[in-house]
Amino acid sequence: MTDVKATAGKAKKIGGFSFSTYMRRYGTLYLLLLLPIIFFIVFRYTPMAYILMAFKKNNIIKPPWQVAWAKNGGFEWFIKAFRDKQFIRALRNTITLNLLDLVCGFPAPIIMALLLNELAFKRFKKVTQTILYLPHFLSWIIISGLALRLLADNDGLINILYKRNTGNPDAVIPFLSKENWWIGSYIAFGIWKEAGWGTIIYLAALTGISPELYEAAAVDGAGRFRRMWHVTLPGLRPTIITLLIMRLGYILGSEFDRPMAMGNTLVTNVSTVISVYVYQKGINGGGQFSLTTAVGLFQSVVGILFLFGANSLAKRFGERGIV
Amino acid sequence: MKRILALILTLALIASLGLVSAFAADELVDGKFAETRHITVRLFQRGDNVPETSPFADFIRKGMLEKYNVEVEFAVSGRWSETEDLATVLASGQAPDVIYTYAYPTILNYADMGGIIDLAPYIEQYKDLLPNLFTLLGEENVYWDKDPETGNLWALETRLVNNARINTFMRKDWLDKLGLAVPTTKAEFEACLVAFRDNAELLLGADADRMVPYSTSYDIGWRNNNLTVSFIPDAISDEELYIHGFDDRQQTEPGAKEAIRLLNKWYNDGLVWKDFALYGSGDTTEDDNIKAGFVGAFQHNWDYPFRNGEDSIDANLKRNVGPDAAYVAVDPFENDAGAHRKFLGSTVDRKVCFPSTNDEILASLLYLDFISSPETILFLQTGTEGINHERAENGAFMMKVVDSADPNYQASVNNIDFTMTCNGQYLGEYTEVSLAYGYAPVASELVEGAYAIAMTDGRIPGHFSLPAIEAEAEVGDTLSLERNSFLNKAVTASVEDFDKVYDDGLANYMSIGGEAIMNERAEKLEAATGYVHQAD
Numbered sequence: 001m002t003d004v005k006a007t008a009g010k011a012k013k014i015g016g017f018s019f020s021t022y023m024r025r026y027g028t029l030y031l032l033l034l035l036p037i038i039f040f041i042v043f044r045y046t047p048m049a050y051i052l053m054a055f056k057k058n059n060i061i062k063p064p065w066q067v068a069w070a071k072n073g074g075f076e077w078f079i080k081a082f083r084d085k086q087f088i089r090a091l092r093n094t095i096t097l098n099l100l101d102l103v104c105g106f107p108a109p110i111i112m113a114l115l116l117n118e119l120a121f122k123r124f125k126k127v128t129q130t131i132l133y134l135p136h137f138l139s140w141i142i143i144s145g146l147a148l149r150l151l152a153d154n155d156g157l158i159n160i161l162y163k164r165n166t167g168n169p170d171a172v173i174p175f176l177s178k179e180n181w182w183i184g185s186y187i188a189f190g191i192w193k194e195a196g197w198g199t200i201i202y203l204a205a206l207t208g209i210s211p212e213l214y215e216a217a218a219v220d221g222a223g224r225f226r227r228m229w230h231v232t233l234p235g236l237r238p239t240i241i242t243l244l245i246m247r248l249g250y251i252l253g254s255e256f257d258r259p260m261a262m263g264n265t266l267v268t269n270v271s272t273v274i275s276v277y278v279y280q281k282g283i284n285g286g287g288q289f290s291l292t293t294a295v296g297l298f299q300s301v302v303g304i305l306f307l308f309g310a311n312s313l314a315k316r317f318g319e320r321g322i323v
Numbered sequence: 324m325k326r327i328l329a330l331i332l333t334l335a336l337i338a339s340l341g342l343v344s345a346f347a348a349d350e351l352v353d354g355k356f357a358e359t360r361h362i363t364v365r366l367f368q369r370g371d372n373v374p375e376t377s378p379f380a381d382f383i384r385k386g387m388l389e390k391y392n393v394e395v396e397f398a399v400s401g402r403w404s405e406t407e408d409l410a411t412v413l414a415s416g417q418a419p420d421v422i423y424t425y426a427y428p429t430i431l432n433y434a435d436m437g438g439i440i441d442l443a444p445y446i447e448q449y450k451d452l453l454p455n456l457f458t459l460l461g462e463e464n465v466y467w468d469k470d471p472e473t474g475n476l477w478a479l480e481t482r483l484v485n486n487a488r489i490n491t492f493m494r495k496d497w498l499d500k501l502g503l504a505v506p507t508t509k510a511e512f513e514a515c516l517v518a519f520r521d522n523a524e525l526l527l528g529a530d531a532d533r534m535v536p537y538s539t540s541y542d543i544g545w546r547n548n549n550l551t552v553s554f555i556p557d558a559i560s561d562e563e564l565y566i567h568g569f570d571d572r573q574q575t576e577p578g579a580k581e582a583i584r585l586l587n588k589w590y591n592d593g594l595v596w597k598d599f600a601l602y603g604s605g606d607t608t609e610d611d612n613i614k615a616g617f618v619g620a621f622q623h624n625w626d627y628p629f630r631n632g633e634d635s636i637d638a639n640l641k642r643n644v645g646p647d648a649a650y651v652a653v654d655p656f657e658n659d660a661g662a663h664r665k666f667l668g669s670t671v672d673r674k675v676c677f678p679s680t681n682d683e684i685l686a687s688l689l690y691l692d693f694i695s696s697p698e699t700i701l702f703l704q705t706g707t708e709g710i711n712h713e714r715a716e717n718g719a720f721m722m723k724v725v726d727s728a729d730p731n732y733q734a735s736v737n738n739i740d741f742t743m744t745c746n747g748q749y750l751g752e753y754t755e756v757s758l759a760y761g762y763a764p765v766a767s768e769l770v771e772g773a774y775a776i777a778m779t780d781g782r783i784p785g786h787f788s789l790p791a792i793e794a795e796a797e798v799g800d801t802l803s804l805e806r807n808s809f810l811n812k813a814v815t816a817s818v819e820d821f822d823k824v825y826d827d828g829l830a831n832y833m834s835i836g837g838e839a840i841m842n843e844r845a846e847k848l849e850a851a852t853g854y855v856h857q858a859d
Contacts, residue, residue, distance in 0.1 A: 060414040061438035061679065085835055086801060148608075154597035155608075160532075169532070170593070176601055177815065265541045266600045266815065268808040285406045285800035287432040289414075 054078075054294035058287070070290065077294035087295065090277035093270055094254045100187050102247055108191050109198030110240065114228055116199060117206050129203075132196025143189055144261035151175035151185060182267040189262065201243070202236055209235035241319045249307030252299045274299055351452070351685075356392040360686040363419040366397040366741070367405065372727070372734040375399055379703050379733075379741045387693055393686045402740070403605050406800070413438050418678035420687045423743055427468060427478065428795040430676050434477040435796065440677040443469065443476040445684050453688055455696040459744055464670055471851070472790045479691070480671035484754075485747030487625040487777035488668050489548045492650040494519075494619050497526055505653050509553070509585070512620075512655035516594045519619035530617065535596040537589060538621040540609055543810040544572025546622055547586060552664050553656035554578035554585075561785030562854045568784060569795060569840045570803055573666065574810065575833075580825055586814050587821045600811040614639035616648060625652070625777035629762035629770055630736055632724045637765045652773035667781040672746040695744045697751055703741045704748060706731055719756035722763045737761065789847045798836040805832050 014022045023030070052064040055074035059067045070076035081087045112132065119125040135143075150157050153172045163169055175185045209231065217227045256275040263271035272280075274295060282292035314320075368374055375397040387393045398419040400408040405424060412418040413433055424430065433439050446465065450457070457465065460482050467480040491512075498505060498515065501522055506512040516536040519526065523534035539546045555578045567576045589595050596618075602608045612618050613628075613636050628636035628650045640648045654663045677687055693699060705712045705720045710731050712720045725732045739746050748754050748761060758774060759767035809828025816824040833841075845856035 059436040060410065061416075061433065061436045085831075086805075148601060152598045152601055155533075156598075163532075172597070264601045264603065265804075265808045265811040268804065280801045280804060283407045283410045285426060285429055286798070287410070287429060288797065 051293065051297055053290050054297045056290060058290040060289045077291045078298065080291060081295050081298070086272070086281075087274075087277060089269070090272050090274045091252075094252055094273040096270070097183070097186065097259070097273060098251050098254070100183065101190055102251075104187050105191050105194065106244065106247060108195040110202055110236065112195055113199040113202035113206065113236075114232060116203065117232065118224065118228075129196070129199070132199065134196070135193045136197035138193065140193075140255075140257040140261045143193060147176065147185065147189060147262065153177050176264060177266045179267050179270045182262075183270055186259075186262055186271070190258070202239060205236050205239040206232065238320060241314050245307065245310045245314055248310040249303050251306050252302045254299075351391075354391070356686065359388075359392050359394055360683050361394045361396065362421065362681075362683045362686050362690060363396045363398045364421045364690060364743075365419045365423060366399050367402040367735070368399045369402045369734040369740070370727075372732065373730075374734065374740060377730045377732075378707065379738060382702055383694065383699070383741070386699065387690060390693060391686065391689050393683075393689065395690065402735075413678060416680055418680055420677060420681040420683055421675065421690060421743075422678060423481070423673045423675045425673055427674050428792075428798075430478050430674055431791050432796040433678075434475070434676075438679050439477050440679055440681060440684065441475050441477065442479065442677065443474055445688065446476065449685060449688055452685075453692045456688070456692045456744065459695040459700075459749075461670070467671055467786065467788075468674070469788065470790050471788055478674040478676040479744075481673045481675055481744040481746065483668045483670055483672040483746045484749050485758075486668040486670070486781075486783065487774055488665060489545075489622055490625040490627075490652040490773055490777045491549055491622045491655065492620060492628055492773075493653045494616075495649050495651040496644075496647045497619060499647075500526065505651070506655040507653075508655055508657055509550075512653070513589070513594075516589065516619060517592070520593055527617065533612070533615075533617040534619075535612055535617050536594045536619040538596045538609055538613060538618045539586075539599050541600050541603065541807050541811055542572075543583070543586070543814060544570075544574045544806065547582065548572065549622055549656050549665055550585070551576075551579050551582040552666055553658045554582040555658070555664075557658050557660035557662060557664060562787075562848060562852070563857065564784040565787050565848060566841055566844045566856055569792070569837075569844065570806065571666075572803075572806065574806060575829075575837065575841070580829075583810060583813050583825060584821060587816060588818065590814050591818050595814070600815060610636065613650075614643060616640055616644040620653075625773055626736065626762065626770065629765040629773070632727075632763060634727070635762070635765060637769065649769060651769065652776040654776045654779055662780040664780045664782055665777065667778070667783050669783050669786060671786075673743065675743060691744055694742065697749070700742055700745055700749045701751075703738050704750065706733070706738075715756070715760070717756050718753050719760055720750060720753060721757075721760040724763050787848060787851065789844075789851055792840060792843050792847065794836065794839040794843045798840070802832070802836045805835060 013019075017025065050064055053059075053067075054077055055070055056064050056067040057070050058077075072079055116125060116129060119128070148156065151159070151173075153159055153174060153176070156175070158175070159172045162173060163171055174181050176182055213231045213235075214227055217231050222230060252274070254273040254275040256279065259271050259273050259276055260279070263276070278292040278295055280286055281288040286292075366374055366380075374380060380397055384395045387395045398412075400412075406426070406429065409418070409422065409424055409429070418438075430439060434441075446453075456479075460479065464480040464482055466476065468478050469476045493506070493515065495505075497519060501518050503515055503518060504511075506515050519536040520534060523531040527534055544551065551573050555573060555576045559576065564576070567573070573579060586595065590597075596609070596612070599609070613621065624630075628640075630636075632638070637649065640650070656663060658664050675691065677684060681687055694703070705722070706725075708714065710723070710729075711725060711733070712722050715721050727734075734740060737746070737748055742749075748758060750757055759770040762770050809825070809832055813821060813825040813828055841856075848854050849856070
C-alpha cells in the first residue's frame with residue numbers, strides 16, 4: 001500500500017525506497033558524513049577564496065577582495081616569479097629531487113614487498129616488517145639530527161671511523177657538505193624512512209592474488225623468480241599504476257620539513273625547493289605573500305595536469321586509471 | 324524642599340561628571356584614564372621561560388594600572404620565530420597593540436599594506452605626555468625613521484645604550500701553557516691558532532682529535548666581523564658605509580673579500596671547525612664544543628662567553644676543564660692605518676610600531692613612556708635586592724645567579740625582552756660601576772677587559788635620513804640566506820678555487836637584490852646630500 005502511494009506521489013526513489021524511508025534508515029550515516037564535509041568546507045574550500053591573492057596587490061592586512069588587482073592584468077606575480085632566478089632554481093631543484101625520489105624511491109617498497117612475501121618464517125617476517133615501518137614514524141627533524149651525528153664531516157661517526165682507519169685526518173666523505181653527495185644522502189634517507197611503510201599497500205595487494213595461480217605456475221615448472229615475475233608482479237600491477245599516477249600528480253609538490261631540516265648553507269643551491277622558497281619569500285621576513293600564493297597556485301595547476309596526463313596515459317595502456 | 328534641592332544637586336553633579344567623562348573619553352583626568360583601558364603588548368620568549376608570569380611582568384601590569392588605569396596584557400612570541408609570528412598575527416588581525424621587530428624593511432612592507440599606524444601626528448599631539456620616552460630615546464631616535472618626503476613615521480627606534488658589538492675571544496690558559504703572548508696582530512693570531520693545532524695532544528690529551536683552533540658558524544659575516552672590518556680601508560666614508568650597509572655584515576665593502584680569503588686559508592690549513600656550515604641558527608653544537616673546552620678562539624657578541632649565569636660558556640668551561648680555563652678578549656686585527664677598528668652599534672636597536680588594529684594609541688604611547696622611565700628600567704634590569712642582585716659599597720649592582728626555573732630569572736641579557744625601549748644597562752649614576760658585575764658568576768675583570776677591547780678604536784657609522792628604500796622591503800631574509808650560503812662555500816673551497824667561488828657567489832648575491840638596493844641607496848643619498856657613489 002505505502003509503496004504504491006509513494007510511487008504515485010513522488011517519482012523519487014532511492015535504492016528502492018522512498019526518500020523519507022531511505023533517510024529514516026540511513027540518515028545517521030549521512031549525519032556522520034556531515035563532519036568531514038564541514039571540515040572540507042571550512043579548511044579546504046573556504047581558504048581557496050584566498051587564491052585571489054595571487055592576482056592582487058601584495059597585502060595580507062586586508063582581505064583580497066578589497067585589494068586592487070596586480071599589474072599586467074593580474075599576472076604580475078607569475079611574471080615576476082618566472083623572472084626570478086631563485087624561483088627558477090627552486091623549480092629545478094623540486095623537479096630534480098622529486099624525479100630522483102621517484103626513480104630510486106618508487107621501486108624500493110615493491111622490491112621490499114616481494115622480498116618480504118618470499119619469507120617462509122611467519123614470525124621473522126612480522127618482526128622484519130615492524131622494524132621496516134618504524135622510521136616512518138620519525139619526524140624529519142629527528143632524522144636530520146641523526147644524519148648530522150652520523151655523517152657530519154668532522155664530528156660525524158662515520159667520518160670519525162673513516163679518519164681513524166685511514167690515519168689521515170683530512171680524509172672525509174662530504175656526505176652533507178658537497179652538493180652531489182648531499183643529494184645522495186637526501187634520497188637515501190627518504191628511502192630508508194618511507195620504503196618500509198610503502199610495502200603495506202603492496203603486501204595487502206599480494207594477499208589478493210589467488211594461491212591457485214602459484215600452484216599452477218609451480219606445476220608448469222616455474223621456479224621462485226619465474227613465479228615472482230609471472231604471477232606476483234602482474235598481480236601487483238593495478239596497485240603499482242595507481243600509486244604511480246598519484247606520485248606523478250605530486251611531481252611539482254614539495255615537502256617542507258624534509259629539505260628544510262636536511263639542508264644546510266653549503267647546499268642551498270640544490271636543496272632550496274619550492275616550498276622552502278615560498279617560506280623564505282613569504283612568512284620568513286620576505287613578506288611577498290602574493291608572489292608566493294602565485295607560486296603555490298602554479299604548483300597545484302601543474303600537479304593536476306600531471307595527474308590527468310598520467311591517468312589518461314595509463315588508460316591508453318589498458319589500465320583502469322583512478323579518475 | 325531640602326530633599327528636592329539635594330536631589331537636583333546630586334543629579335546635576337552626576338550629569339556634569341558624565342559630561343566630563345564623555346568629553347575626556349580619550350583624554351586623561353589627572354594623568355589617568357577615567358575608564359580602565361586595555362592594551363596588549365608583544366613580549367619575546369626564550370626557551371622554557373614563562374616571561375608573562377614573572378615579577379617583571381607583574382611590575383609593569385601593576386604600575387600601568389596604578390599610574391594610568393591601563394590594563395596590560397602580554398602577547399608572547401618566540402624570539403627565534405618572531406618574524407613568522409608577526410606575519411601571522413598581522414594577517415589575522417590579532418596583532419598586539421604594541422609590536423616591535425629588528426628589521427625596518429619588514430615594518431615598511433606592512434606599512435605599505437596599510438597595516439601600520441603613522442605615528443607622526445600622535446607623537447606631536449602627545450609629546451608633552453611622554454617625557455621619559457623622549458629623554459631615553461632622544462629626538463634623534465624618535466624621528467630616526469621619519470620619511471623626509473612624506474613625513475610618515477612608521478616606527479620609533481628604541482635606544483641602544485651600550486653599543487659594544489663584537490669581540491675576539493681566545494683561551495688564555497692555552498696561551499699560557501704554550502708560553503705564547505696575547506696576539507696583537509693578524510700574523511700573531513694565526514701563529515697562535517697554528518700552535519693550538521700542533522699541540523692538540525698537550526692541550527686536549529685523549530680528546531686531541533676534537534681540537535678546534537678557531538670556531539665560527541654558518542653566519543660567517545657576523546661571526547668574523549672584526550676580521551672583516553680590519554680589511555676595509557680605514558678612510559672609507561660614512562656615505563660609502565651607508566650605501567654598502569644594507570646588511571650589517573659589511574660583506575660588500577672594499578677589502579671584505581680578503582678577509583674571507585684569509586679564512587679560506589685557515590680552513591684549508593685545518594685551523595677552522597670543519598662542520599661550521601652544517602648547523603643552523605639556534606643549534607647548540609658549536610657552543611657545546613666551546614663549553615667542553617675544545618675551542619681555541621672565536622668571535623662573537625662582546626659579552627657572549629659571560630651570558631646566562633651558571634650556564635654561561637665561562638662557568639661551563641671552569642666546570643669542565645678547571646678553574647684556570649678562561650676565554651679572554653683579544654684585539655689582534657689591525658687595519659691599513661694600524662688601528663684595531665670595530666664597527667659599533669649606533670644608537671638604535673629594535674623598532675617599535677603600532678598595528679592599524681590598535682585603537683588605544685594614547686594608552687600604548689603611555690606604555691612606552693612608562694617602561695622608559697629610569698625607575699622602571701632599574702627594576703626590570705636589576706630585579707629584587709637579595710634575589711637578583713646585591714649592592715656593593717660603591718653602589719654598584721652586583722647581579723646574582725638565579726635558577727632558570729625561578730620566576731625571577733632573566734632570560735635575556737639585561738632583561739631586554741622586558742625593556743622594550745632600552746638595550747643595555749641603564750642605571751643612571753651606577754651604570755658604569757655595575758657593568759662588570761652584570762654577569763654573575765663571571766669574574767668582573769674578564770668583563771671589564773672585554774668591554775674595553777670591544778670599544779677600542781670603535782667607529783659608529785653615520786646615519787642619513789632618507790626616504791624609504793623600496794628595494795629593501797622585497798628581499799627579506801632571502802638575501803642574507805644567499806649571502807651566508809656563498810660565504811660558506813667560499814670559505815670551504817680549495818685555495819685554488821677560492822676566487823671563482825667567491826666572485827660567482829658575490830655576483831649572484833648582487834644580481835638577486837643586492838645591487839638594486841645599493842643603487843637605490845646611492846641615488847637617494849645623492850639626491851639628499853649630493854654625494855656621488857664611488858663604484859669600486
